[in-house]
Amino acid sequence: MANRSLAILGLFAEFLACASEHRTNLVTAILAEDPAQQLEIIRKLADTSDPIVPQVLAAWRGGTIYIFETNDAKVPFYLDAQLDSDGKAKGIRVIDGEPLFEGDKPMLFLASDLNSADTSSKLRKGIKTTLDLFAIGNPDPKIRRDAVIKLGQEQNPENISYFESRLQREKTGELRKTLVEAIATTQIASEDAAIRFAAIERLREMRSINALSFLEQLHKDAKAAPAKFGEPTVDATRQAIKEIEAYIARGNLVGTAFRGLSLAAVLLVAALGLAITFGLMGVINMAHGELIMVGAYTAYVVQNIFKDAFGAAGTGFDSYFIAALACSFVSAGLVGLVLERGIIRFLYRRPLESLLATWGVSLVLQQVFRHTFGAANVQVSSPSWLSGSFVLQDVLFAYNRIFVIGFAVFIVLLTYWLLTRTPLGLQIRAVMQNRSMASALGVRTDRVNMITFAFGSGLAGMAGACLSQIGNVGPSLGQNYIVDCFMVVVLGGVGNLVGTVSASFGIGVTDQILQPWLGAVLGKITVLAAIILFLQWRPAGLFVTRTRGLEG
Amino acid sequence: MKPHLKKLMAATCAALFVLAATAAETVKVGVLHSLSGTMAISETSLKDVLLFTFDEVNKAGGVKVSGKSYLIEPVVVDPASNWPLFAEKAKQLLEQDKVAVVFGCWTSVSRKSVLPVFEKDNGLLFYPVQYEGEELSKNIFYTAEAVNQQAIPAVDYMLADGKKKFYLLGSDYVYPRTTNKILKKYLQAKGIPDSDIEEIYTPFGHTDYQTIVAAIKKFAAGGKATVISTLNGDTNVPFFKEFANAGLTSENCPVVSFSISEDEFRGLPAKDLVGHLGCWTYFMSIKSPENTKFVKDFQTWLKEPKVTGAEYKVSGIDAKGRVTCSPMNLSRMGVYLWKQAVEQAGTFEVDKVRSALVGQKFKGPAGEVTMQDNHHLVNNVFIGETLATGQFKVVKQLGAVPGEPFSDKFLPKVTASN
Numbered sequence: 001m002a003n004r005s006l007a008i009l010g011l012f013a014e015f016l017a018c019a020s021e022h023r024t025n026l027v028t029a030i031l032a033e034d035p036a037q038q039l040e041i042i043r044k045l046a047d048t049s050d051p052i053v054p055q056v057l058a059a060w061r062g063g064t065i066y067i068f069e070t071n072d073a074k075v076p077f078y079l080d081a082q083l084d085s086d087g088k089a090k091g092i093r094v095i096d097g098e099p100l101f102e103g104d105k106p107m108l109f110l111a112s113d114l115n116s117a118d119t120s121s122k123l124r125k126g127i128k129t130t131l132d133l134f135a136i137g138n139p140d141p142k143i144r145r146d147a148v149i150k151l152g153q154e155q156n157p158e159n160i161s162y163f164e165s166r167l168q169r170e171k172t173g174e175l176r177k178t179l180v181e182a183i184a185t186t187q188i189a190s191e192d193a194a195i196r197f198a199a200i201e202r203l204r205e206m207r208s209i210n211a212l213s214f215l216e217q218l219h220k221d222a223k224a225a226p227a228k229f230g231e232p233t234v235d236a237t238r239q240a241i242k243e244i245e246a247y248i249a250r251g252n253l254v255g256t257a258f259r260g261l262s263l264a265a266v267l268l269v270a271a272l273g274l275a276i277t278f279g280l281m282g283v284i285n286m287a288h289g290e291l292i293m294v295g296a297y298t299a300y301v302v303q304n305i306f307k308d309a310f311g312a313a314g315t316g317f318d319s320y321f322i323a324a325l326a327c328s329f330v331s332a333g334l335v336g337l338v339l340e341r342g343i344i345r346f347l348y349r350r351p352l353e354s355l356l357a358t359w360g361v362s363l364v365l366q367q368v369f370r371h372t373f374g375a376a377n378v379q380v381s382s383p384s385w386l387s388g389s390f391v392l393q394d395v396l397f398a399y400n401r402i403f404v405i406g407f408a409v410f411i412v413l414l415t416y417w418l419l420t421r422t423p424l425g426l427q428i429r430a431v432m433q434n435r436s437m438a439s440a441l442g443v444r445t446d447r448v449n450m451i452t453f454a455f456g457s458g459l460a461g462m463a464g465a466c467l468s469q470i471g472n473v474g475p476s477l478g479q480n481y482i483v484d485c486f487m488v489v490v491l492g493g494v495g496n497l498v499g500t501v502s503a504s505f506g507i508g509v510t511d512q513i514l515q516p517w518l519g520a521v522l523g524k525i526t527v528l529a530a531i532i533l534f535l536q537w538r539p540a541g542l543f544v545t546r547t548r549g550l551e552g
Numbered sequence: 553m554k555p556h557l558k559k560l561m562a563a564t565c566a567a568l569f570v571l572a573a574t575a576a577e578t579v580k581v582g583v584l585h586s587l588s589g590t591m592a593i594s595e596t597s598l599k600d601v602l603l604f605t606f607d608e609v610n611k612a613g614g615v616k617v618s619g620k621s622y623l624i625e626p627v628v629v630d631p632a633s634n635w636p637l638f639a640e641k642a643k644q645l646l647e648q649d650k651v652a653v654v655f656g657c658w659t660s661v662s663r664k665s666v667l668p669v670f671e672k673d674n675g676l677l678f679y680p681v682q683y684e685g686e687e688l689s690k691n692i693f694y695t696a697e698a699v700n701q702q703a704i705p706a707v708d709y710m711l712a713d714g715k716k717k718f719y720l721l722g723s724d725y726v727y728p729r730t731t732n733k734i735l736k737k738y739l740q741a742k743g744i745p746d747s748d749i750e751e752i753y754t755p756f757g758h759t760d761y762q763t764i765v766a767a768i769k770k771f772a773a774g775g776k777a778t779v780i781s782t783l784n785g786d787t788n789v790p791f792f793k794e795f796a797n798a799g800l801t802s803e804n805c806p807v808v809s810f811s812i813s814e815d816e817f818r819g820l821p822a823k824d825l826v827g828h829l830g831c832w833t834y835f836m837s838i839k840s841p842e843n844t845k846f847v848k849d850f851q852t853w854l855k856e857p858k859v860t861g862a863e864y865k866v867s868g869i870d871a872k873g874r875v876t877c878s879p880m881n882l883s884r885m886g887v888y889l890w891k892q893a894v895e896q897a898g899t900f901e902v903d904k905v906r907s908a909l910v911g912q913k914f915k916g917p918a919g920e921v922t923m924q925d926n927h928h929l930v931n932n933v934f935i936g937e938t939l940a941t942g943q944f945k946v947v948k949q950l951g952a953v954p955g956e957p958f959s960d961k962f963l964p965k966v967t968a969s970n
Contacts, residue, residue, distance in 0.1 A: 210775075398794070519753065
């Protein structure tokens with residue numbers, strides 16, 4: 001028993017000695033005058049497994065290692081995470097992790113008063129490489145992956161041993177692939193023709209997009225000096241480049257389709273409310289954009305409430321967005337209700353006046369929000385489940401885009417169900433087709449109008465909450481979307497849900513197909529011109545709603 | 553009785569104040585910044601900092617001309633982000649109000665619109681916002697960063713960092729287009745092949761950055777790539793959100809933005825911008841006694857904004873979460889340079905002040921600046937990395953760089969030395 005505890009004690013002592021050696025090295029590196037020597041020490045530190053090394057290196061690179069100068073010595077230190085009431089912290093020495101003392105009191109420092117230990121950009125890069133080598137073993141697979149890719153691109157043969165030792169322990173399939181890719185990318189710079197050739201073949205089989213530019217470079221070099229590289233290298237790289245490019249082209253197709261779909265969903269979400277207020281009810285609602293804005297600001301307010309209640313991260317905060325969607329439906333719906341009761345109901349038979357009135361309302365709403373929330377945009381941060389993306393076959397699918405697509409499907413189905421499967425929907429359709437007849441049959445048209453307008457406005461509000469995840473939230477938010485919304489509804493055919501859906505789909509996909517060729521500006525112009533031409537040919541839009549009204 | 557007494561005292565104070573105000577001479581100074589419309593977001597801060605500076609100057613006794621003290625009386629006009637209105641308001645300031653000097657303009661188009669007015673009436677304009685150069689008027693002093701004080705140092709920094717591929721992304725108007733044209737020539741001179749330079753523009757208010765970010769992702773796949781962004785104001789929000797969602801970070805593809813300063817940061821999603829870079833001649837985080845004083849005094853002033861000794865009533869100032877940034881610092885330094893020149897010349901006369909301005913030095917929050925005879929400053933350039941707090945951390949100091957408006961003067965020189 002005593003023996004065992006002695007052995008443990010021995011191990012512990014050894015660990016301490018080892019740790020202090022790393023700390024000594026760190027201090028030497030920080031204080032060294034010669035940058036070459038600094039780089040050498042930093043590189044060697046990569047072989048250690050002591051967690052203090054990456055911690056201090058990261059702090060040094062980030063400028064939070066400071067130097068305490070006494071008459072005869074320089075002592076590098078960092079600040080304790082614990083701050084006192086004045087924002088001051090203890091200075092912790094790098095050499096032993098103990099606080100700096102003045103007499104018997106620990107010394108306190110304010111971060112903003114201190115000057116950090118110097119780093120040059122070359123040194124920062126060296127530190128970064130060492131940190132990357134540490135990051136290969138990081139528990140977070142994403143960090144591991146980024147580090148491996150980055151180190152692979154350095155094409156430094158010294159890194160291969162790190163990759164291989166990790167490869168033996170790595171269990172995640174995707175990461176194993178990244179490691180193999182990094183090794184192969186490093187090896188194509190090898191002098192040994194056999195190794196180089198095998199690496200090219202491997203990259204070809206993997207269809208490695210990351211290695212494409214390196215292969216291209218090698219191909220160019222090999223063609224310029226065939227004597228040095230040999231004919232097989234030229235052929236192999238040419239073949240590899242060809243196959244990878246074909247693979248990229250296939251990925252592009254899927255990517256464009258997805259991006260088109262997601263732009264279509266954005267347009268649809270923004271325009272669906274208008275499809276109801278303008279399409280079904282015939283109110284030229286220029287304040288539609290501002291109703292979207294109301295929804296977006298509601299999301300902002302809800303976010304702040306959740307931030308106060310749960311802090312700026314975690315599940316509590318992340319669920320704010322669900323609440324925000326509901327709240328923005330209600331708040332924009334209420335604004336719509338007031339708008340309908342206060343102004344629009346007097347103007348049902350006078351479309352031009354309703355245009356002017358709603359435009360006025362839109363200006364008023366903009367100013368009200370500008371006054372309440374300030375002229376600058378506000379920040380709506382995305383919950384963690386809407387940030388990031390996943391990659392399938394090298395095509396990127398962002399979570400917030402997928403969410404918008406799903407959300408678009410959801411609200412279209414909801415609206416469709418409401419209009420065709422509920423008594424209210426029946427009444428709405430009756431009133432829209434023939435107001436006086438519906439009224440004669442006992443439908444309370446006034447009430448139906450009110451509810452329909454509020455529902456359309458509520459949809460606009462939800463759109464606002466949704467759009468706050470992909471764009472700006474500011475007083476001019478509505479202005480950015482109003483033109484697109486009218487474009488979608490008019491192109492689709494006024495009064496027709498199917499039309500709205502297909503129009504947004506058409507515009508979205510066409511725009512994304514054209515953009516890579518023509519650029520964002522010309523692409524948009526082309527789409528607009530195409531719509532104008534189309535409306536010349538079919539003025540009523542894609543789908544014409546037949547009514548029995550005289551004007552139809 | 554008591555309320556009466558108070559009123560009486562207030563009245564006496566007011567009378568004394570008016571007396572004091574009328575006793576000292578005043579000089580009218582114009583402020584020409586949009587306080588409404590799209591540019592209001594940025595330009596309002598400049599108006600605020602100018603009023604603050606006037607207050608500073610007046611508190612210290614005003615502008616002293618041949619033994620007499622003149623207090624600054626601001627004349628603030630609102631050109632409402634409307635370019636022709638800029639020219640009209642400038643005309644009003646010069647011909648009707650007869651101001652001694654004007655501080656103003658943000659966009660290049662507004663500056664181009666007032667330029668003929670200033671030349672015709674022989675006025676004096678101080679312009680404080682980084683711009684594309686290729687212009688020099690005897691009536692304008694450009695405290696702003698020229699291309700060789702912002703874009704070129706930033707690109708140099710990226711080149712030194714081992715970057716080999718450059719994606720130039722900008723909003724579609726004169727500043728990004730001219731800057732990118734110069735940068736492209738510069739990069740070519742530095743041996744970057746055309747195939748590794750991409751130049752893309754998006755319209756104002758563009759919200760769909762999917763295609764562009766997908767293209768950047770592909771562009772950056774081989775590493776060593778960087779984005780040089782001249783995107784304007786709020787288009788940065790959808791861009792950076794998309795950028796972060798695509799798994800691009802400052803580690804695998806850093807973005808250098810020329811239009812994002814601390815002030816713009818207030819409306820941007822901070823966590824998506826962390827680690828990306830900015831290049832300016834001033835950062836709020838710079839440590840110097842002058843800067844600590846500037847930041848502290850400005851924030852104190854915001855709580856009780858007034859211009860001492862002037863009739864102008866300051867109103868509508870939002871004191872919440874305010875910061876300082878490079879255009880604000882340059883606005884303020886413009887006022888001091890003008891004051892020094894007037895005091896040296898001993899007159900407010902434009903021609904004499906102009907010649908006195910050249911060679912004028914001022915020790916500002918980010919170090920000393922000197923006005924050159926090309927009407928641009930020698931100024932210290934810094935490269936900073938954005939932090940989650942909306943501040944920049946200086947990662948490189950480039951020291952004093954003399955501003956040069958004309959690209960043909962600095963481009964060939966660079967090629968030759970290369």
